[in-house]
Amino acid sequence: MKKVxxxxxxxxxxxxxxxxxxxxxxxxxxxxxxxxxxxEMCADGTLPARFxxxxxxxxAMAAVIGASATGVRAFTASSSHGLLYMxxxxxxxxxxxxxxxxxxxxxxxxxxxxxxxxxNDSLSxxxxxxxxxxxxxxxxxxxxxxxxxxLAETLDVPVMxxxxxxxxxxxxxxxxxxxxEMVDRFLPKRAASYKLDVESPHAFGALVKPDAYMEMRFLQxxxxxxxxxxxxxxxxxxxxxxxxxxxxxxxxRADDAELLLVTSGTVTxxxxxxxxxxxxxxxxxxxxxxxxxRPFPTALLRDALRGVPRVAxxxxxxxxxxxxxxxxxxxxxxYDIPDAERPELFGFVLGLGGRDITPAxxxxxxxxxxxxxxxxxEDLWVGVxx
Amino acid sequence: MSQLRINELxxxxxLLASGHLACPGCAAPLAMKLALNALGANTIVVMPACCxxxxxxxxxxxxxxVPVFHTAFATGPAVASGIRAALDTQGKFDTTxxxxxxxxxxxxxxxxxxxxxxxxxxxxxxVCYDNEAYMNTGIxxxxxxxxxxxxxxxxxQFPEASNKKDILAIMAAHNIPYAxxxxxxxxxxxxxxxxxxxxxxxxxxxxxxxxxPPGWKCGDDEGLELARMAVQSRVxxxxxxxxxxxxxxxxxxxxxxxEPYLRRQGRFRHLSGEQVTHIQREITARWxxxxxxxxxxPLVPAGAM
Ligand SMILES: Cc1ncc(C[n+]2csc(CCOP(=O)(O)OP(=O)(O)O)c2C)c(N)n1
Ligand code: SF4
Ligand SMILES: [Mg+2]
Numbered sequence: 001m002k003k004v005x006x007x008x009x010x011x012x013x014x015x016x017x018x019x020x021x022x023x024x025x026x027x028x029x030x031x032x033x034x035x036x037x038x039x040e041m042c043a044d045g046t047l048p049a050r051f052x053x054x055x056x057x058x059x060a061m062a063a064v065i066g067a068s069a070t071g072v073r074a075f076t077a078s079s080s081h082g083l084l085y086m087x088x089x090x091x092x093x094x095x096x097x098x099x100x101x102x103x104x105x106x107x108x109x110x111x112x113x114x115x116x117x118x119x120n121d122s123l124s125x126x127x128x129x130x131x132x133x134x135x136x137x138x139x140x141x142x143x144x145x146x147x148x149x150x151l152a153e154t155l156d157v158p159v160m161x162x163x164x165x166x167x168x169x170x171x172x173x174x175x176x177x178x179x180x181e182m183v184d185r186f187l188p189k190r191a192a193s194y195k196l197d198v199e200s201p202h203a204f205g206a207l208v209k210p211d212a213y214m215e216m217r218f219l220q221x222x223x224x225x226x227x228x229x230x231x232x233x234x235x236x237x238x239x240x241x242x243x244x245x246x247x248x249x250x251x252x253r254a255d256d257a258e259l260l261l262v263t264s265g266t267v268t269x270x271x272x273x274x275x276x277x278x279x280x281x282x283x284x285x286x287x288x289x290x291x292x293x294r295p296f297p298t299a300l301l302r303d304a305l306r307g308v309p310r311v312a313x314x315x316x317x318x319x320x321x322x323x324x325x326x327x328x329x330x331x332x333x334x335y336d337i338p339d340a341e342r343p344e345l346f347g348f349v350l351g352l353g354g355r356d357i358t359p360a361x362x363x364x365x366x367x368x369x370x371x372x373x374x375x376x377x378e379d380l381w382v383g384v385x386x
Numbered sequence: 387m388s389q390l391r392i393n394e395l396x397x398x399x400x401l402l403a404s405g406h407l408a409c410p411g412c413a414a415p416l417a418m419k420l421a422l423n424a425l426g427a428n429t430i431v432v433m434p435a436c437c438x439x440x441x442x443x444x445x446x447x448x449x450x451x452v453p454v455f456h457t458a459f460a461t462g463p464a465v466a467s468g469i470r471a472a473l474d475t476q477g478k479f480d481t482t483x484x485x486x487x488x489x490x491x492x493x494x495x496x497x498x499x500x501x502x503x504x505x506x507x508x509x510x511x512x513v514c515y516d517n518e519a520y521m522n523t524g525i526x527x528x529x530x531x532x533x534x535x536x537x538x539x540x541x542x543q544f545p546e547a548s549n550k551k552d553i554l555a556i557m558a559a560h561n562i563p564y565a566x567x568x569x570x571x572x573x574x575x576x577x578x579x580x581x582x583x584x585x586x587x588x589x590x591x592x593x594x595x596x597x598x599p600p601g602w603k604c605g606d607d608e609g610l611e612l613a614r615m616a617v618q619s620r621v622x623x624x625x626x627x628x629x630x631x632x633x634x635x636x637x638x639x640x641x642x643x644x645e646p647y648l649r650r651q652g653r654f655r656h657l658s659g660e661q662v663t664h665i666q667r668e669i670t671a672r673w674x675x676x677x678x679x680x681x682x683x684p685l686v687p688a689g690a691m
Binding site for chain 1: 427428432439442443447448450451452453454456457458461463464465466467468470471472473474476481498499501502505506
């Protein structure tokens with residue numbers, strides 16, 4: 001069934017098709033429509049879930065933690081300050097190995113107030129033990145929401161998926177809504193490995209001393225390291241059943257490229273058009289979309305980038321005092337590639353607080369990279385008025 | 387009432403195992419034992435950061451023989467709401483979700499979460515065991531610390547300067563089905579309240595006075611006696627409130643002077659006679675206002691305790 005819908009409604013459809021059992025969320029621009037649509041679906045019975053309308057995001061994450069620990073499928077969504085307000089509980093969910101799925105609609109963080117998109121909210125949560133997947137289209141949002149539950153429940157890790165505020169959350173696109181019966185076959189009811197159960201009483205999260213804490217973190221790390229292979233297998237099934245897949249990384253017209261743009265989120269679509277234009281003009285420019293940021297797909301990235309002469313990373317985020325976050329992490333991933341094959345990496349900071357990243361901006365990125373501008377600092381800012 | 391009769395009123399049970407890690411004389415494990423034995427094995431406990439995080443025992447042990455979910459300091463009621471929702475979707479309506487929280491987790495950092503859960507009338511039983519300070523972190527003041535008390539953040543030269551927050555009135559103002567005070571030092575009264583709460587649906591709140599010898603600076607064997615003195619001197623009256631409307635004093639209070647209660651605790655040792663008189667005046671005023679709210683209709687005569 002084809003439907004035209006905005007990104008936020010695509011999230012709600014994914015949640016509905018995944019037959020989520022408990023939802024708890026708190027409204028914040030630009031995520032609000034997710035909460036509203038899910039409330040509607042719960043009210044009219046199309047989604048027979050319990051929706052706990054809590055008084056804050058800290059409590060929203062706490063409530064889905066409680067629900068997930070009791071063995072059911074649980075979901076929440078937030079954005080920006082709401083996500084940051086959850087911070088303590090994001091760690092708790094990660095450490096407790098609860099397969100919660102959440103959506104973060106990427107929005108800049110204050111001060112000053114800004115409701116438009118950038119990735120600083122989710123990237124500042126990168127060390128909380130959550131898988132992070134950045135989506136480009138509304139179709140990808142629906143599909144990934146459902147696959148995220150499968151991934152989370154296979155490895156007992158929480159999964160966060162991102163969509164750009166307004167550019168995706170409020171943009172209507174045609175979406176092929178997956179068939180419910182097929183989704184049910186793809187994603188059966190959750191069978192929890194561990195849960196709160198009076199028939200088999202256990203304590204969860206009790207004090208762990210130095211003699212065992214590290215082993216628990218090691219197991220968590222092992223599980224996260226399995227995410228790329230596990231997601232690939234899940235996507236293979238999805239491809240077989242629904243005819244679509246995305247990949248942790250997607251190379252677009254990257255063969256023989258002399259210059260590769262690395263993107264995430266909706267800027268990828270703009271960059272595709274720029275690449276097409278450059279290719280038409282005979283230039284060897286390609287694109288690598290990074291959907292997965294956590295776990296950092298180091299091995300996949302090394303394979304994809306080995307031998308590419310120049311790489312330009314587009315970062316819609318900034319680690320103040322350091323640089324663009326994708327670029328910094330990529331730089332360290334490429335360190336182990338031998339000198340001769342290691343790309344020259346150029347990190348660009350752009351599009352903060354919702355500033356448009358137009359084809360002209362991407363052209364500027366390409367020209368600067370091509371000119372081999374040796375940056376005086378590691379981060380090059382594009383589109384800033386001095 | 388004979389001793390035998392009291393034993394009949396206190397349920398037997400083995401839901402609290404030996405080997406917990408409380409200090410000698412701590413009232414909290416006694417309160418837990420009474421509560422669990424009254425509630426039975428069909429209970430899930432939610433435990434935010436507090437002394438009981440330690441008392442319950444470190445991984446892989448647990449002195450509670452029911453499922454326990456340990457969680458962050460401010461999140462007891464919200465986690466409990468999630469567990470409740472999940473149990474309901476599984477048709478497990480009879481399982482009690484017991485939230486066991488200290489005064490800091492209740493009066494201070496968790497108040498927003500608690501108010502949210504109470505406003506939604508979540509079907510949970512919330513017990514605040516109040517030892518009148520942050521004991522886990524080494525006796526710092528909370529908004530449950532009484533006026534004039536010493537703690538490590540309110541040194542004797544400048545003791546606690548605010549009155550204890552009236553948490554019962556705050557919870558009653560949410561018009562929840564049940565809110566009560568209790569103390570393990572009066573087990574019959576406490577058990578009666580747990581049983582009454584267990585039979586109800588919605589948010590039920592019990593505020594327990596729970597003596598802490600290191601924090602109160604009293605002897606290991608003095609805690610329960612001090613709690614009884616707190617009740618009899620009306621420092622901590624035994625009350626219940628139904629639907630936020632019907633206030634009732636649940637036992638007779640002798641109205642003993644407060645001074646002996648204060649003088650037996652190191653945390654009040656620095657108080658001058660004038661300050662003790664001030665405390666006595668405050669107690670009398672609070673009692674009078676309680677009388678105006680409550681129908682003085684004792685549940686159990688004082689002699690029976
Ligand atoms: C967010 C956060 N802040 C501070 C702490 C440290 N902390 C742990 S328990 C505690 C005090 C608990 O006091 P209370 O709720 O009265 O329980 P008690 O220890 O007295 O039984 C504090 C401050 C924490 N765990 N989390
Ligand atoms: S410090 Fe006080 S409340 Fe904590 S275990 Fe010891 S006696 Fe109990
Ligand atoms: Mg305390």
